[in-house]
Amino acid sequence: MIKSLIIILMSSILVNNYTLSKFLGICPFLGVSKKTDQATGMGIAVTAVMVVATAVTWPIQTYVLDNLGLGFLQTIVFILVIATLVQFVEIVLKKYIPALHKSLGVYLPLITTNCAVLGVTINNISDGYNFIESIFSALGCGLGFLLAMVLFAGVRSVLEGNNKIPKRLQGLPITLIAASIVSLSFMGFGGIIENLFG
Amino acid sequence: MKNNKMKILTNGILKENPVLVLVLGTCPTLAVTTGIVSAISMGLATLAVLVCSNIVISALRNVISDKIRIPAYIVIIAGFVTAVQMLLQAFLPDVYDMLGVYLALIVVNCIILGRAEMFANKNSVVDSALDGVGMGIGFTLTLFLMGFVREVFGNSTFAGIAIPFLAPFKLPILTSAPGGFFVYGVLIALVAIFTKGEYPKKKSFGCEGCPSAASCAKAQAGIPCDGAKAEESEVADV
Incomplete structure (x- = not known):
């Protein structure tokens, strides 16, 4: 049991990294990765929302939609749940933990349309994970996103304002080429899962 | 007047190309362009949702209150995405399996919500439909281009048909994740050179x-x- 949970966690952080190998959550990955502290804040907020969203959508899918034969409503229900949840988390944080809200608050509304959150909730259902496995998978995906964001923010801090880059490559093109190289390095983790427990 | 309509339609194809100039909808652009067939199917599915949602949102633009417009748009878009999902599952199950989770993720494709915000909620139904068609075609063509480069040079096949004389020069890296980022970056740079950096x-x-x-x-x-x-x-x- 614990073994399989660790495998799920490691595989979603390193091997099947949502951002770098499944291309989910590219918008914030390119948009909010200019500074390391911003990237960290966004990553933590996404991780929290992913875990909470999975904890809410999994029971809804299993006990409500599947029971009533309404599986086709999955997309609509999930996106509404995520949108509501993000608002809810923001209101709760603002009221009870203002300090945390101040540092993470600006990233929260940006998460609603982050496709990684909707992607992870749908994938957990289609992969047939049980509740605990789903939570671990969501946690792994969030941590993988955080890792990718922080690493990439480090790379970008070197690229920003570098005058040696050809004019037409400056900005987005060189950012994407840098992302390509970061993603290449993550390919090196392929095969780690099979050998994790000998 | 007619010129104006034509302009709305063609705007999306190059001048305001959603992927290469507005940089919206990057996730599907990178994820489904490993092959030409999946790239075009994704483009057409998005086109269908974009046109339908633009029409409905534009028709309801005076009814929906400003404060709740985003949730309302999301519900409209999610409805059309579900319809497209069900149609594909029934009539083109191969395409449905190929696109997988990315089909459902059309809901959070920034192009659709972006166009609803930028265009459909302030323009007439006909103009919004044309804008949806233009943007959808621009999106599909760009996906096709990405898919073409990645499949022909990465796998030396064209829509699944082998091209033997390219086989010795195959670059399999193009079909994997790093290749996707690379091709996208180079395409944006090429567009910048082509438009001499004068794009909006x-x-x-x-x-x-x-x-x-x-x-x-x-x-x-x-x-x-x-x-x-x-x-x-x-x-x-x-």
Whole structure:
């Protein structure tokens, strides 16, 4: 049991990294990765929302939609749940933990349309994970996103304002080429899962 | 008048190309372009959703209250996405399996919500439909181009048909994740060279043009976009 949970966690952080190998959550990955502290804040907020969203959508899918034969409503229900949840988390944080809200608050509304959150909730259902496995998978995906964001923010801090880059490559093109190289390095983790427990 | 309609239609294809100039909808652009067939299917599915949602949102633009417009748009879009999902599952199950989770993720494709915010909620139904067609075609063509480069040079096949004389020069890396980022970056740079860097800058589209358009607008539902916070304008300036 614990073994399989660790495998799920490691595989979603390193091997099947949502951002770098499944291309989910590219918008914030390119948009909010200019500074390391911003990237960290966004990553933590996404991780929290992913875990909470999975904890809410999994029971809804299993006990409500599947029971009533309404599986086709999955997309609509999930996106509404995520949108509501993000608002809810923001209101709760603002009221009870203002300090945390101040540092993470600006990233929260940006998460609603982050496709990684909707992607992870749908994938957990289609992969047939049980509740605990789903939570671990969501946690792994969030941590993988955080890792990718922080690493990439480090790379970008070197690229920003570098005058040696050809004019037409400056900005987005060189950012994407840098992302390509970061993603290449993550390919090196392929095969780690099979050998994790000998 | 006729010219104006033509302009709306063609705007999306190059001048305001959603992927290469507005940089919206990056996730599907990178994810489904490993092959030509999946790229075109994704493009057409998005086109269908975009046109339908633009028409409905434009028709309801005076009915939907400004404060709840984003949730309302999301529900409309999710409805059409579900319809497309069910149609594909029934009539083209191969395509449905190929696109997998990315089909459902059309809901959070920034192009659709972005166009709803930028265009459909201030223009007539006909103009919005044309804008949807133009943007959809622009999106499909760009996906086709990406898919073409990645499949022909990465796998030396064209839509599944082998091209033997290219086989010795195959670059399999193009079909994997790093190749996707690379091809996309090079394409954007080529467009910048082609248009001599005179394409509209991100900022001129305001907050709505940023990759996080929808959420940004949601963050301040009802408040005009130029009231954006410092952090958010930084986000817009990719």
